[in-house]
Amino acid sequence: MxxxxxxxxxxxxxxxxxxxxxxxxxxxxxxxxxxxxxxxxxxxxxxxxxxxxxxxxxxxxxxxxxxxxxxxxxxxxxxxxxxxxxxxxxxxxxxxxxxxxxxxxxxxxxxxxxxxxxxxxxxxxxxxxxxxxxxxxxxxxxxxxxxxxxxxxxxxxxxxxxxxxxxxxxxxxxxxxxxxxxxxxxxxxxxxxxxxxxxxxxxxxxxxxxxxxxxxxxxxxxxxxxxTDDPEPILERRKSLLALLCTLPGMARQLEVPGFDVPALIARLREVMRTEEVLARGGGLSAARELGDLATARRLIPTELVAAVSHVGxxxxxxxxxxxxxxxxxxxxxxxxxxxxxxxxxxxxxxxxxx
Known part of the structure; x- marks a missing residue:
């Protein structure tokens, strides 16, 4: 490797x-x-x-x-x-x-x-x-x-x-x-x-x-x-990245985590991040940060889910x-x-x- x-x-x-x-x-x-x-x-x-x-x-x-x-x-x-x-x-x-x-x-x-x-x-x-x-x-x-x-x-x-x-x-x-x-x-x-x-x-x-x-x-x-011996702050930052990237079309296929309803979560995140509106305007990630509600998105994303798909520890x-x-x-x-x-x-x- x-x-x-x-x-x-x-x-x-x-x-x-x-x-x-x-x-x-x-x-x-x-x-x-x-x-x-x-x-x-x-x-x-x-x-x-x-x-x-x-x-x-x-x-x-x-x-x-x-x-x-x-x-x-x-x-x-x-x-x-x-x-x-x-x-x-x-x-x-x-x-x-x-x-x-x-x-x-x-x-x-x-x-x-x-x-x-x-x-x-x-x-x-x-x-x-x-x-x-x-x-x-x-x-x-x-x-x-x-x-x-x-x-x-x-x-x-x-x-x-x-x-x-x-x-x-x-x-x-x-x-x-x-x-x-x-x-x-x-x-x-x-x-x-x-x-x-x-x-x-x-x-x-x-x-x-x-x-x-x-x-x-x-x-x-x-x-x-x-x-790191303190993964929590890094996982919290990665919630923002997940909300920005995995709400783009086709970019959540890799989120297969047993015990979590990932499709429902992504659908909700797309709502709070206003993904459809951002893309209709042709906006990039900076527009997603401006129009979307990252604070709400982070609250919606379980820390356990992010930990399962992150190599932090x-x-x-x-x-x-x-x-x-x-x-x-x-x-x-x-x-x-x-x-x-x-x-x-x-x-x-x-x-x-x-x-």
Whole structure:
């Protein structure tokens, strides 16, 4: 089992010192690199940073850690820009780039940004096909579908034979696309053990049915591992994240927790967060925070439910949970950023929780 780092632009938005926040982001990736983490994933939404710019800066300050998006999409970046950005990062990093790809939230792009979204799954399928063409000699690609590309050639390709593509997926059709076309899948935060116990063997079986090697297919699960003896404040903060993310369409599939009526809870949360109204306006997560009632949402969410789908607690508790995930077949998990820890202390923390 490998450990990964998950970073977003939110610290930049909260910081009163922009340059310090930028330096801190690079320092965190440097520490993760020196501590031996597998990869750094930088989120990319249309209200935050340019993930590839940050990753390019980190490429010059790191040696081993793999660098990529977690995730971007073909609406924010046309497939040719995705191809160019990933190849540029791969060359800057000496062959350490990967691409985390997802469908994005279509309402943001269609309603607020005036981008024709078409069919999101079709857009992903065509994007992957185009990228595979652009990353192989002679670096020429064509498509007659949603993206009409007419024999467009790039000047050069990546350092790697092909840059890995990991698809963020939860629904059956997106998962089918991942198992047939991608190099791995990224499962969203708040995935329960019962959900993963059912899903992971099915993914392996579908990869094999597609004529591919299931052992070469990576399964990343956003776990947000936090080692602490005082889990309550962290679980309380995660209630807000659950209310913001799991109320989006299709984003609560992974919340399979026996003893809780999750569909009823999500329906109620969508009411208090005014999710339908926010999406109809094309609003993003900042709009959800402004219009929704997060205080009521947190009161509605049982702490026991959040604890069941969070990896927050002592090193011993987390190691036991990760051992079960490894037995299920999960290959990569995410650990919280190092904070003030130096590389040695961060590496020691990872060693303490490694199953």
């Amino acid at each position: 490998e450990f990964c780092l998950d970073l977003s632009h939110h610290p930049w938005a909260r910081s009163a010192d922009p340059q310090r926040a930028a330096r801190e982001a690079i320092r965190i990736i440097e520490v993760a690199d020196q501590a031996g983490l597998h990869s750094a994933w930088l989120s990319e939404d249309p209200d935050g940073w340019d993930a590839f710019a940050v990753l390019g800066a980190a490429a010059n300050r790191t040696e081993r850690i793999r660098l990529g998006t977690g995730v971007t999409n073909p609406y924010l970046r046309h497939p040719v820009l995705l191809a160019m950005s990933a190849v540029t990062l791969d060359r800057l990093s000496g062959g350490r780039a990967f691409l985390g790809l997802g469908r994005g939230q279509p309402e943001w792009y269609r309603v607020s940004l005036g981008i024709e979204t078409g069919q999101p799954l079709r857009a992903l399928r065509e994007t992957i096909a185009l990228l595979r063409q652009w990353w192989q000699p002679p670096y020429r690609a064509s498509s007659s579908g949603q993206f009409r590309v007419q024999d467009w050639r790039l000047a050069f390709g990546p350092v790697q034979p092909s840059i890995p593509i990991y698809l963020a997926a939860l629904g059956p059709r997106a998962l089918a696309l991942a198992t047939s076309q991608a190099d791995g899948v990224l499962i969203a935060d708040f995935a329960s053990e019962p959900f993963l116990r059912r899903l992971v063997p099915e993914l392996r079986r579908k990869v094999e049915m597609a004529g591919r090697d299931p052992d070469a297919f990576s399964i990343f699960v956003r776990t947000a591992i936090t080692v 002592s090193a011993e508790e987390i190691r036991a949970r990760l051992r079960r995930l490894a037995e299920i077949g999960v290959t990569h998990v995410f650990v919280a950023p190092p904070g003030d820890l130096d590389p040695h202390a961060y590496a020691d923390l990872v060693a303490r929780i490694r199953p």
